[in-house]
Amino acid sequence: xxxxxxxxxxxxxxxxxxxQLSRGIFSIPQCTECGQxxxxxxxxxxxxxxxxxxxxxxxxxxxxxxxxxxxxxxxDHNVALVDLEEGPRLMSRVVGVxxxxxxxxxxxxxxxxxxxxxxxxxFVAPRSALNEKNGGKGGRA
Ligand SMILES: [Zn+2]
Numbered sequence: 191x192x193x194x195x196x197x198x199x200x201x202x203x204x205x206x207x208x209x210q211l212s213r214g215i216f217s218i219p220q221c222t223e224c225g226q227x228x229x230x231x232x233x234x235x236x237x238x239x240x241x242x243x244x245x246x247x248x249x250x251x252x253x254x255x256x257x258x259x260x261x262x263x264x265x266d267h268n269v270a271l272v273d274l275e276e277g278p279r280l281m282s283r284v285v286g287v288x289x290x291x292x293x294x295x296x297x298x299x300x301x302x303x304x305x306x307x308x309x310x311x312x313f314v315a316p317r318s319a320l321n322e323k324n325g326g327k328g329g330r331a
Contacts, residue, residue, distance in 0.1 A: 203231040206245070211309035214302045218278060220246040229278035250300035251275045252313065259289040268292045272313055274300075286314045 203219070210217045220227045221235035222242040234241055252272040259266050268289035273279050284292045285303070298313035 199233045203233060207231045208309065210245070211302055211311060214309075215247060216250060216300045216302060216311055217245045217247050218274075218276075219243045227274075227276045227278055229274070229280045248274055248276045248278075248300070252298050252300065254284065254292060254294055254296040254298060254313075255279055256294060257284070257292045266290075270298075270313065272298055280311075283312050284315060285312045 207217070218227050218229045219231050219235075220243065221238060221240050222244055223240035224235060224238040226235065226237045227246065227248065228236050233243075235243060252274045255271040255273045257268060257270040260269050266289045268283045268285070268287075269281065270284050270292055271279055271281055272284075282300075284296070284298055285301075292315070296315055298315050301312055301314050303310050303312050
């Protein structure tokens, strides 16, 4: 099984994904047989096993499914599982809001940031969501 001399198709889809991210484009594979989108990028559709995949740019809108705070000497950051509007769930982080203020069910939007010279997919909370969380001081009936 000396298959290592050829670059594997799995590496190729990862490479394509990262190249797109470095151009500021968040794209994920979509199956042209069953129409489902999936993430992380795979060579075959995880739903129907078809090889007929194409890259598509999702809306970027999603909802926080779960969230945690990673504590580091140089500052805490958030790690979250986000359910995209189109279905796939992916691990990322929510930025632009204090890590502990990220809550389950919070609407978020994908953004591409650079960290240590590498493109990184993150999520930001739309301003309307932040206002909802912070604005309602004593406003409940
Ligand atoms: Zn499929």
